[in-house]
Amino acid sequence: MSDKYQDKDKKTKDQPTDLLEKAKEVLNNNYQNGHTIPAEGLYPHQWLWDSCFVAIGLAHYDVERAKMEILNLLKGQWSNGMVPHMIFADGFRHRQDRELWRSYSSPYAPDGVATSGITQPPLLAEAVVRIGKKLPKDERQAWYRKVYPHLVKYHKWLYRDRDPKNEGLVLLIHPWETGLDSTPPWMSELRQNHTATWVWVVKKLKLDKVINKIRRDTRFVPPGQRLSTLDALLVFNLLRRLRHKSYSNTKIMKSKLPKIEDAGFNAIFIRANTHLEHIAKTIGRELPQSLQNDIKHTEKAYEELWSDAANQYFNFNINTGNPIQIPAIGTLLALYSGKISKEHAEKLVEQIKNPEKYGTKFPIPSVPRNSEWFQDHRYWQGPTWINTNWLIADGLARYGYKDEAAHIRETSLRLVEKAGFYEYFSPLDSSPAGAHNFSWTAALTIDFLNQ
Ligand code: 9WN
Numbered sequence: 001m002s003d004k005y006q007d008k009d010k011k012t013k014d015q016p017t018d019l020l021e022k023a024k025e026v027l028n029n030n031y032q033n034g035h036t037i038p039a040e041g042l043y044p045h046q047w048l049w050d051s052c053f054v055a056i057g058l059a060h061y062d063v064e065r066a067k068m069e070i071l072n073l074l075k076g077q078w079s080n081g082m083v084p085h086m087i088f089a090d091g092f093r094h095r096q097d098r099e100l101w102r103s104y105s106s107p108y109a110p111d112g113v114a115t116s117g118i119t120q121p122p123l124l125a126e127a128v129v130r131i132g133k134k135l136p137k138d139e140r141q142a143w144y145r146k147v148y149p150h151l152v153k154y155h156k157w158l159y160r161d162r163d164p165k166n167e168g169l170v171l172l173i174h175p176w177e178t179g180l181d182s183t184p185p186w187m188s189e190l191r192q193n194h195t196a197t198w199v200w201v202v203k204k205l206k207l208d209k210v211i212n213k214i215r216r217d218t219r220f221v222p223p224g225q226r227l228s229t230l231d232a233l234l235v236f237n238l239l240r241r242l243r244h245k246s247y248s249n250t251k252i253m254k255s256k257l258p259k260i261e262d263a264g265f266n267a268i269f270i271r272a273n274t275h276l277e278h279i280a281k282t283i284g285r286e287l288p289q290s291l292q293n294d295i296k297h298t299e300k301a302y303e304e305l306w307s308d309a310a311n312q313y314f315n316f317n318i319n320t321g322n323p324i325q326i327p328a329i330g331t332l333l334a335l336y337s338g339k340i341s342k343e344h345a346e347k348l349v350e351q352i353k354n355p356e357k358y359g360t361k362f363p364i365p366s367v368p369r370n371s372e373w374f375q376d377h378r379y380w381q382g383p384t385w386i387n388t389n390w391l392i393a394d395g396l397a398r399y400g401y402k403d404e405a406a407h408i409r410e411t412s413l414r415l416v417e418k419a420g421f422y423e424y425f426s427p428l429d430s431s432p433a434g435a436h437n438f439s440w441t442a443a444l445t446i447d448f449l450n451q
Helices: 001-016 018-027 048-058 063-074 092-101 124-133 138-161 184-193 197-204 208-210 231-246 250-255 265-284 289-305 329-335 342-355 385-399 402-419 439-450
Strands: 316-317 321-324
Touching: 001 018, 001 316, 018 048, 018 316, 018 402, 018 439, 048 063, 048 124, 048 385, 063 124, 063 138, 063 329, 092 250, 124 138, 124 265, 138 250, 138 265, 138 289, 184 316, 184 321, 197 208, 197 231, 265 289, 265 329, 321 329, 329 342, 329 385, 342 385, 385 402, 402 439
Parallel strands: none
Antiparallel strands: 316 321
8 A cells, every 4th residue: 555545544544533522623723822722813812701611611521721721811810800801822923913902001901911901701600610510629629719819800890890880780892892793782883873984984985895805804714704894893993992091991981982781791790690609608708798799789680681572681772871672692691691580581482492583493593583684604693603502501401491402402513513613603504604623612512512
């Protein structure tokens, strides 16, 4: 046999055949200096909720690496408590990305670690507890003791800076904080109330086609699977305005920047608070009284986002004093919070099952099928994502909807098996889109396979 064929044989033999092994391979290939990048090329840095999902997967077979993933994330924590949504990779190649944010302009940013200046869904406590469950009792206690002060500081920051009027819900200032970047409630708000003059000029002169040529993301993913250039400019413009204020909360709160109580983010925060209470109890600590009060307040205030007419939770726009009545997957994350009423949970489940809404062949679409926004491959405006499936399935199971949770788990695994470890998928025909060999898809596949 010639060498050429021997090599081919070897390759086939060494290639993992089983989904679990393939998922581990994705996480191994995306490992870089103590953390896991979401995907080669498009996402070369560390992201907050991505690393939490990654740690949840890793905990099943490499608990030390799972801990390291979280500890690496905490190296980026600001002295005011904020955990930033991104920690930038070192090196000349990434200088431009770091300079885009210039986190060093804030007195709270850590020395020697370049980060973004906003946060992302607070999944840290979930990841910490999932890791804890894999450890023997004494190691679990030590692990919780180590991360507890960071978590308390982070949750206190969310209340102090992001709920300045003590309304119970935290507000977000940039769509990237939702993790559901281009979700319709946010994009509609940006288009309506935050179109800067220069973006308007770009639109009028149809310069977006020129700008499209220098976009970084569309070098890796077809433009139809990402934000339109005009929408991307709106998002970028907000970043520019935040940077201009050196991320000062006092300045941001006084400004006209978006301020939105996001249904998805607050649902994840409620669950994180529950986990934090559990962690405190396990190590015999008592949460600060003010935090305990805030936590109770949030659970009650969350129900104010509910619309009886639409049978769902809507984001609330603090600037206009009105709810943003545009359906999107954030509403279903309420199930993950574990604190909504059984009646409201049932109403959401009805929508998950309804083929006109979220009950597509490959659920759960990021906007309902009958929404005017729906496009099956457009980033957060239609496709199915494995992370939102995982969060919703977890919530459904805790509410006793075992069959519905199992259905989401099974269809998620089928998607990955059929199409590969992609970032997102068409909810109609399962075709893949976005980045390939995407870490949280692999990590949550590992978790689903272990359930
Ligand atoms: C901006 C990394 C991140 C995810 C987000 C997802 C996307 C970034 C981008 O990728 O956002 O933060 O470049 O669009 O929307 O949820 O954390 O995977």
